[in-house]
Amino acid sequence: MITYNKQKNLLELLSYQYSLQDVEEPNLYRDNFSYDEVPKVTFNYRLVPMNCPDEIWITDTTFRDGQQSRAPYTVEQITKLYEMLHRLGGPKGKIRQCEFFLYSETDRKAIRACQEMGFEFPEITGWIRATKEDFQLVKDMGLKECGILVSCSDYHIFHKLHKTRKQAMDGYLEIVKAALDMGIRPRCHFEDVTRADFYGFVVPFAQELRHLMEQYQIPVKIRFCDTMGYGVPYPGATLPRSVPGIIYGINHFGQFPSELIEWHGHNDFYKAVVNATTAWLYGASSVNCSLLGIGERTGNTPLEAMVMEYAQMRGTLDGMDPTVITEIAEYYEKELDYKIPAHTPFVGADFNVTRAGIHADGIAKDEEIYNIFNTAKILNRPLGVEVNKNSGLAGIAYWLNHELKLEGDEKISKNAPEAAILKEWVDKQYDNGRVSYISKEELIEAMKELTPHLAAKLPE
Structure with a gap:
């Protein structure tokens, strides 16, 4: 299919179709990922264009991924932080969504308490295991969107799930259909995407999701999870580690619109912030973060950092109130007994303190x-x-x-x-x-x- 791009004033060919490559042996990209060596960044010098969306925003996973590396928050703590996220995001909802677990009674009480505040933003969303039975929890809580784990690297498909690519994809699609049948917007967490076969599994799977979206007329979101922090922002870097390549590829070849593309990064190689910004630059509308970057292992992309990235990229805070960042930092230290390293940008005790005479x-x-x-x-x-x-x-x-x-x-x-x-x-x-x-x-x-x-x- 040929279409005319009004932004670029050029004709574009959009009839891309990628078939699942159901390989017998896993592709572990051993040239890049030799376990006994530091992972390698390789280049093929193929450049993709920047394509920053008209609208970009932040989503929060403080009460989901952020809660996997610390003691569970109480209902009171969650509601206080949720209220501060609302004020930080401002009237335009630049902090668009906030993600919750659904399994414990404490989680559900916290969701109900936050719902009772009546805020439009951040929208409360859920996260469940990829099982049909768990969707009833989503329905019972009145949530419109829920995350589903769909691991996409052969490390996970072959070595954790002990399945073939086709078996994994068929199982994932069945779960997504179950969500759509119940009128729930699925958010598919493409776990470990920076070690996945992009054109052999990721794009073919995304195209199947797009067909379901067209069939049900319900949005399906893709969250790209850089689970191990392997993503790199460098122009000309090769897949699967190239953040520009992943975002451009799913937007252009997978034909997923920017507003349904989200980036979720980890900071194992100190690249969480720059990778999230790169995802915005190359076509993802949404970046997923946690307060103070608290999350599994080295943590997630710090939400407060992306507030500042947004202001630098757009030249405006668009109604966000960054003074709330200081309130949040003080709340963590005084009420949650969480020690923020003193030199942490924007929130550490010494980030703007000088010592030299x-x-x-x-x-x-x-x-x-x-x-x-x-x-x-x-x-x-x-x-x-x-x-x-x-x-x-x-x-x-x-x-x-x-x-x-x-x-x-x-x-x-x-x-x-x-x-x-x-x-x-x-x-x-x-x-x-x-x-x-x-x-x-x-x-x-x-x-x-x-x-x-x-x-x-x-x-x-």
Whole structure:
């Protein structure tokens, strides 16, 4: 079939048909994945075009994949985080969906409590095993969409399921039909796609799903799961590891529309964020994330990171409220007793804290020199300075102005006698063998003793 692409003003051939390759032996891509070596990234230099969709969004798996690596959330904790996700996503629903388990009574109570809030976004969706019986759980909870695990690499098909590709595909299609028969939108989780035979299994399976979608007139979503974090964003990289190749291939050859393509990545090779952004760039509307990146092994794509990626890509937050990111981080640390590594971007205690005296001197003149953006405005996280042996007069002065909330002519300069008095006290700490940084509480006590007139100005 030939169609005219109005965006590109060219004719396109769309009559692609790929048949299942029902091989006798599994294709484990041993050239790429020799288990006793670090996996290899190979290139064939074939470039595919960027095709960022008109609309892109974020979905959340905090209460599903994110819950597989920590103690289960309570109903109260889930409802609090869900409410914060709603506020973070804003009125346009940029955090479009939120995924839940359905099996325990706690899971179901949490879903009901979130449903009672009446929010349009994030839409509550489910996840079940690929069994017909579990669809009744979905129906009973009144959910319109549910995820189904459809493992697609030969590692899983041959070695875990002990099936052939045809047997696996036939079984998956039967489950998808069961969902469609009940009026449920299936979201097919293509597990381990970055080790799967793309044109021998993934595309033929996707084409069968498209036929079912046309038959039932119910959307079928594909979630590409980079289960082991093998995906790479590099132009010209070969399948099955190429994220551009996967997204372009399913969009162009599989004829799946962007709004039904989702990327779910893991961070085993530090590529969760860039791979998710690459999926957007090459035609996926949706990227699946978890709060703080909490998830199995090295974790999922951090949701807060993709909020910032969205703003960088689109030049707008589209109504998202990033100050809620700080609320979420504080809730995890104070209420959930979860320790966020201090240097974690956007949420760690030290992500916008400087220690070097020369940096503090620059910040005192213009904080834009050493701050990534106006963190006080965008994240409700003012720039901070940590006092240590390298802080110098500039660091002390900046710390004083920050803690005393002094502005304009009231600011203390690095040449002020108070800065020198406190610096002398700091220097003595390190001369006596101290190696750790000096806490806020210690400095306040020093202020009370050495500069009481400044301590009197401390905010209540």
